Amino acid sequence: MTSIEVRELSKVYRRTRAVDGIDFSVRPGRVTGFLGPNGAGKSTTMRLILGLDRPSSGTATIGGRRFRDIDWPLRTVGALLDAAAAHSARTAHDHLLALAVGNRIPARRVTAVLEEVGLGAMARRRVRTYSLGMRQRLGIAAALLGDPPVVMLDEPSNGLDPEGIIWIRETLRRLAGEGRTVLVSSHLMGETAAFADQLIVLGRGRVLADTALQTFIGDHVQPRVRVRTTDEARLREVLAGAGIDAIEESGHWFIQGQRLDRIGPLLAGAGVPVLELSDEQASLEQAYLELTSADSEYAATTPASEKA
Numbered sequence: 625m626t627s628i629e630v631r632e633l634s635k636v637y638r639r640t641r642a643v644d645g646i647d648f649s650v651r652p653g654r655v656t657g658f659l660g661p662n663g664a665g666k667s668t669t670m671r672l673i674l675g676l677d678r679p680s681s682g683t684a685t686i687g688g689r690r691f692r693d694i695d696w697p698l699r700t701v702g703a704l705l706d707a708a709a710a711h712s713a714r715t716a717h718d719h720l721l722a723l724a725v726g727n728r729i730p731a732r733r734v735t736a737v738l739e740e741v742g743l744g745a746m747a748r749r750r751v752r753t754y755s756l757g758m759r760q761r762l763g764i765a766a767a768l769l770g771d772p773p774v775v776m777l778d779e780p781s782n783g784l785d786p787e788g789i790i791w792i793r794e795t796l797r798r799l800a801g802e803g804r805t806v807l808v809s810s811h812l813m814g815e816t817a818a819f820a821d822q823l824i825v826l827g828r829g830r831v832l833a834d835t836a837l838q839t840f841i842g843d844h845v846q847p848r849v850r851v852r853t854t855d856e857a858r859l860r861e862v863l864a865g866a867g868i869d870a871i872e873e874s875g876h877w878f879i880q881g882q883r884l885d886r887i888g889p890l891l892a893g894a895g896v897p898v899l900e901l902s903d904e905q906a907s908l909e910q911a912y913l914e915l916t917s918a919d920s921e922y923a924a925t926t927p928a929s930e931k932a
């Protein structure tokens with residue numbers, strides 16, 4: 625099993641501490657979402673893992689080895705960093721074939737991955753004529769060319785139409801289902817919630833959270849129960865008797881900080897007529913905003929590089 629291990633990793637550019645002593649592991653068989661505001665250090669971390677930049681200190685390894693020590697890197701880790709940058713005069717087929725030959729990957733993989741990402745019919749067109757969505761698919765084809773156990777994608781849903789976004793979501797789920805280690809950065813909270821099992825959240829070059837998606841949401845957003853009743857006076861009376869506050873919004877009553885397993889039996893026991901009763905599902909976006917606003921380091925306006 626091939627994990628990504630990041631240990632005490634730092635990267636200091638001349639004026640900026642982009643990555644500030646971070647530790648995390650990315651495990652196989654799940655999709656790990658990599659979140660953080662602009663400038664948090666996500667791309668820098670990915671570049672350090674991929675050996676595109678040297679750490680100032682600490683290590684990043686894939687399957688226990690630094691990227692530069694891996695013999696045939698494309699067969700170990702496939703990455704998509706900036707799909708929009710591909711403006712090749714080559715056809716998609718020739719572009720991938722050159723990568724395959726350089727990494728001793730059989731040429732038949734080129735046709736296989738182009739089919740896999742839905743570019744089979746466009747394989748002989750020049751890459752510079754591709755739309756952003758097609759380039760994104762080509763970038764993913766390149767990442768999968770060596771059938772790698774580890775896949776890292778930086779903002780793969782960026783600029784895609786709804787069909788493309790769904791395709792990315794399904795592809796990520798499939799890759800994790802095949803037992804691969806999948807690390808995906810994104811700004812799109814709704815999207816990340818749709819594909820991620822695990823989350824690593826960076827803020828100002830540090831790890832703010834490293835936890836399962838559902839745990840992350842539960843840790844940062846209070847639960848809330850929603851009730852609709854034909855007898856609001858009775859509802860208020862029963863809740864007040866139990867010391868519970870509720871607020872009304874367009875015909876529904878919302879009970880902050882409570883769950884169904886307490887409110888349901890309470891209302892049933894008191895004979896309150898209930899038309900609707902549900903736990904409200906908190907969103908990843910709410911949880912993320914709670915975390916980042918609670919983090920004074922992040923909320924501060926002084927860049928990390930200028931701290932005393």
Ligand SMILES: Nc1ncnc2c1ncn2[C@@H]1O[C@H](COP(=O)(O)OP(=O)(O)OP(=O)(O)O)[C@@H](O)[C@H]1O
Nearest residue numbers: 637638640642660661662663664665666667668669
């Ligand atoms: N080559 C570089 N030289 C100098 N500073 C850099 C360099 N690359 C990144 N930085 C700085 O490091 C910090 C982290 O940037 P990084 O691109 O890793 O963040 P990010 O989380 O990927 O942001 P985004 O979501 O905007 O892509 C930023 O302050 C950025 O300006």
